[in-house]
Amino acid sequence: MENYVDISYGEETVPIGAEACVVEALKEEGFKYSQVNLMTSASGLDPSEICYDGCACIVLSCDDESCEETCHCLDKFGGNYVIVTSDDGTKKILLDIDDHVNGQPTPPIFECNSMCKCSDQCINREVQRGVKVPLFVFQCDDDGRGFGVRTLEPLHKGQFICEYAGDILDTSEAANRSSRQKFGDMNYVIGVREHTEEGSEVTFIDPQKRGNVGRFLNHSCDPNLIMIPVRCDSEIVRLALFARRNIEAQEELTFHYGGRPDEFKDNSCSKIQRKKCLCGSQNCEEFLPFDPSLFPHYANGN
Numbered sequence: 001m002e003n004y005v006d007i008s009y010g011e012e013t014v015p016i017g018a019e020a021c022v023v024e025a026l027k028e029e030g031f032k033y034s035q036v037n038l039m040t041s042a043s044g045l046d047p048s049e050i051c052y053d054g055c056a057c058i059v060l061s062c063d064d065e066s067c068e069e070t071c072h073c074l075d076k077f078g079g080n081y082v083i084v085t086s087d088d089g090t091k092k093i094l095l096d097i098d099d100h101v102n103g104q105p106t107p108p109i110f111e112c113n114s115m116c117k118c119s120d121q122c123i124n125r126e127v128q129r130g131v132k133v134p135l136f137v138f139q140c141d142d143d144g145r146g147f148g149v150r151t152l153e154p155l156h157k158g159q160f161i162c163e164y165a166g167d168i169l170d171t172s173e174a175a176n177r178s179s180r181q182k183f184g185d186m187n188y189v190i191g192v193r194e195h196t197e198e199g200s201e202v203t204f205i206d207p208q209k210r211g212n213v214g215r216f217l218n219h220s221c222d223p224n225l226i227m228i229p230v231r232c233d234s235e236i237v238r239l240a241l242f243a244r245r246n247i248e249a250q251e252e253l254t255f256h257y258g259g260r261p262d263e264f265k266d267n268s269c270s271k272i273q274r275k276k277c278l279c280g281s282q283n284c285e286e287f288l289p290f291d292p293s294l295f296p297h298y299a300n301g302n
């Protein structure tokens, strides 16, 4: 890694290495690395706003044993992570991923926040601590997918890898940006729909010009990561990527752009406008997931 530029330029606690062609392309595109989600003037949604009360636990880490009184965060939102000791004695904080892969509906994740009295080492602050595993951005073998991300270390099922962070957009700004795209352009806008008792909520994130390493993750129909909505300080969701299974060092990291692989069954748009999927997996769905709400002109069949 010593010979490679850290494309986060010190924003992440571990360097994000990249091939020289990636560094060059980012310079040309005027890309600005940001570890966190950012507000845009068009949408006015501020992801840095603190929206939740904190817990009063003056402890290193919130759990049922350490917190003298019931922890407000764990009581209200439930515990999210567990500590697991590997064979080599290293401790890892893991999410019970099966609940999220198979659960219906999936449990919401709220972490302790800036108003909480617990330390920054609290178990319930995993996503907000940022990337901890060494990641590397590389050029995929001229297969048409562009750049991709691989891990330089083995990863454990349930381990947090990175966020998909960038500009926070409302639906109209997301559609506005998408309408400027030509067919075949790389698409970076990802929308996440969450279903609540009050109805459904959608958040769009665009890391094309400002964002983090998550921007380079490719789609696979048989992915090794899963994207999970997490909230820390703000009501605006953070899109966190966790390992769906144990992953070996040097494996490419991918997630399913349409949510869970068995969930994406949207055939409302003609396949002609959809991008061919090059993931190469045995269960490949042939086309990349497509969000018709961002492309109303395609959705109308024009």
Ligand SMILES: C[S@@+](CC[C@H](N)C(=O)[O-])C[C@H]1O[C@@H](n2cnc3c(N)ncnc32)[C@H](O)[C@@H]1O
Residues within 6 Å of the ligand: 144, 145, 146, 147, 148, 184, 185, 186, 187, 188, 215, 216, 217, 218, 219, 220, 275, 276, 277, 278, 279, 288
């Ligand atoms: C979020 S970007 C991923 C990073 C991108 N490869 C790059 O070079 O910056 C999404 C775009 O990557 C390409 N891509 C990702 N996964 C793909 C796949 N399985 N098959 C074909 N193209 C893919 C598509 O052009 C897609 O719109």
